[in-house]
Amino acid sequence: MRIMSIENVKPGMTVAKTVFGASCQNLLNAGTVLSEEYITRLKDLEVSSLYILDDNFGDIDIDDIVCDQTRLEAGNFVKDVMEHMKLGKGFDPGQAKRIINSVIEELLSSKELLVKLVDIRSISDYTYFHSVNVAVLSGIIGIGLGYSHLRMQELMIGSLFHDIGKTMLCDQVSCEPSSIEGEPSGDMKKHPLLGFEILKRNKNLSILSAHVAFQHHERYDGTGYPRKLAGPEIHEYAKIVAITNTYDLLTTD
Numbered sequence: 443m444r445i446m447s448i449e450n451v452k453p454g455m456t457v458a459k460t461v462f463g464a465s466c467q468n469l470l471n472a473g474t475v476l477s478e479e480y481i482t483r484l485k486d487l488e489v490s491s492l493y494i495l496d497d498n499f500g501d502i503d504i505d506d507i508v509c510d511q512t513r514l515e516a517g518n519f520v521k522d523v524m525e526h527m528k529l530g531k532g533f534d535p536g537q538a539k540r541i542i543n544s545v546i547e548e549l550l551s552s553k554e555l556l557v558k559l560v561d562i563r564s565i566s567d568y569t570y571f572h573s574v575n576v577a578v579l580s581g582i583i584g585i586g587l588g589y590s591h592l593r594m595q596e597l598m599i600g601s602l603f604h605d606i607g608k609t610m611l612c613d614q615v616s617c618e619p620s621s622i623e624g625e626p627s628g629d630m631k632k633h634p635l636l637g638f639e640i641l642k643r644n645k646n647l648s649i650l651s652a653h654v655a656f657q658h659h660e661r662y663d664g665t666g667y668p669r670k671l672a673g674p675e676i677h678e679y680a681k682i683v684a685i686t687n688t689y690d691l692l693t694t695d
């Protein structure tokens with residue numbers, strides 16, 4: 443199988459992995475032969491890419507580092523939290539820890555972390571699942587660095603909510619993943635500080651997770667924002683998330 447952009451798939455191709463909707467419902471089962479109508483419907487649902495059977499790739503299978511169910515649960519949790527924040531409500535840090543713990547468990551039980559970086563893209567409402575990808579990728583780096591469970595949790599909760607400050611900037615567009623190019627203009631530059639303030643109010647979360655939100659757009663050479671921190675002034679967690687956030691944005695259609 444291989445992953446293809448929705449713009450390039452054609453009628454007659456066979457879906458290799460089930461396509462999910464944002465509420466965990468199956469949109470199209472694995473094995474379905476695509477028709478023009480299916481493709482149009484998937485585009486309407488903003489599915490950006492899907493896995494297609496391809497003879498050239500033989501029976502190469504792409505395992506998930508974290509199963510679809512866990513990713514969907516985490517993505518939907520992020521979505522709920524973001525929507526609650528917009529309404530001025532809080533969120534349950536205990537649930538965030540439970541979800542991150544199950545992701546950590548799956549990461550630690552995976553034997554081939556480095557060759558299985560392909561993740562869930564066959565999904566509508568990708569916005570919230572970007573945060574999950576960043577958390578998973580950051581967790582992989584954390585494992586590589588020999589992090590303890592506590593450090594993994596601090597890093598990955600910070601990763602999951604790195605853009606939570608955008609909920610204070612109101613509209614739906616503001617919650618979309620950031621562009622990787624340059625410094626944003628206007629209010630968008632405030633989202634790291636706003637995210638820091640939201641997360642630090644949660645006494646059950648580590649202040650270091652809040653600093654991930656605060657520092658994830660800082661750059662090692664001091665060209666980032668909002669404070670133009672450089673080198674050792676940037677916390678290691680934020681350095682990791684700066685990389686994984688950019689990686690996921692670069693590899694998203």
Ligand SMILES: [Fe+2]
Pocket residue numbers: 604605620633658659
């Ligand atoms: Fe951001």
